[in-house]
Amino acid sequence: MNTRDIVLIALFAAIIVVLGLLPPITLGFIPVPITAQSLGVMLAGCILGAKRGASAVLLVLLLVAIGLPVLSGGRGGLAVFAGPTAGYLVGWVFGAFVCGLVAERLVREEQPELTQFLSFLAAAVIGGIGVVYLFGMPWLAYMSGKAFFETAAASLVFLPGDLVKAFVAMLAGRAVLSGYPLLPQRA
């Protein structure tokens, strides 16, 4: 990794932190407010690619662990990793990696617009939702003891919000690719 990669990782981590400072948005048809922070995870993969994207998310989690209140709602510290939802945070790192991996494989600059959109959407849904849930739900289930099925099922209320985010990540990922492409330049 050269200095530029390290700076890109740090700047993207800072963007993810800033996304957590913005007030959550409430959409009429979804029961839970949406925070932009997990959108940052999808974007990290879609924009920086697998390795740098996952590093940016990992850097955010490092800041959380050393006691900076950088998660949405001013959460931070080791207590976040002790709670039942810590699996989603761990899943962020792998989610950003898979999201980047899919985007790197599918997206090419010379492709038509629609193909790029669909590729980014696939990356955001597989990495940013599928992989994140894959880590988050079993962890939550394990922490919940015997009522694991019910709590894991309840976490699905976040799915509509995450689908909205995947859609935003698709649009933003493609817009950044045309404005300032970083994805093809693999780290």
Added chain:
Amino acid sequence: MLNGLDIEGNSPLHRMPVRGKLLLLFAAAIALFLLSDLRLLVPALGLSVVLYLSTGIGVGEAVRRTRFALFTVLLVAAANYVFQSPHEGVVVFCRLSTLVLLAAAVTATTSISAFMDEITRLITPLERFGFVRAADVSLAVGLVIRFVPEIFARYGEIAAAHKARGLPVRPLTTLVPLIILTLKDADTIAMAIDARGFRRH
């Protein structure tokens, strides 16, 4: 804007070395998951409350910091209470909230620089395998702390520019310029870092 969550003080937890605290926290987590006897879990919860408050954190601040984690714990415990048994609900509640409070106590008594020193020490042996360099990690942490206020201000500017043009401030139309403007700085910052010779090999 980015202040750490550590509280100044001189309690026993403050004086303990960081590695010791982390190892104890890890051991406590394993022990808590092996235990399911309420005669041990209830006193453990009481002990963790005492320990957390002994750090000199006020009750209000203590509640504010842990309320989200405790809320999720409460939901999980309630699910156990309803779908399993009241006993199971109380066990899960005691176990998880003890862990949350202990972790919060470690965070409240450890400064960011102490954590960074410990992380540097943990990473240094890994340098031999070429995964990551400890100096790069500290550099990246420093860069984030330095640039968060700037990026936040830039978001404010982009939102103001939207309003000046009579456009609604939508996540998508603010996000893309924010990301492109921020990442475009990377080359200049990287050059500045290299010019100063921070990353000597």
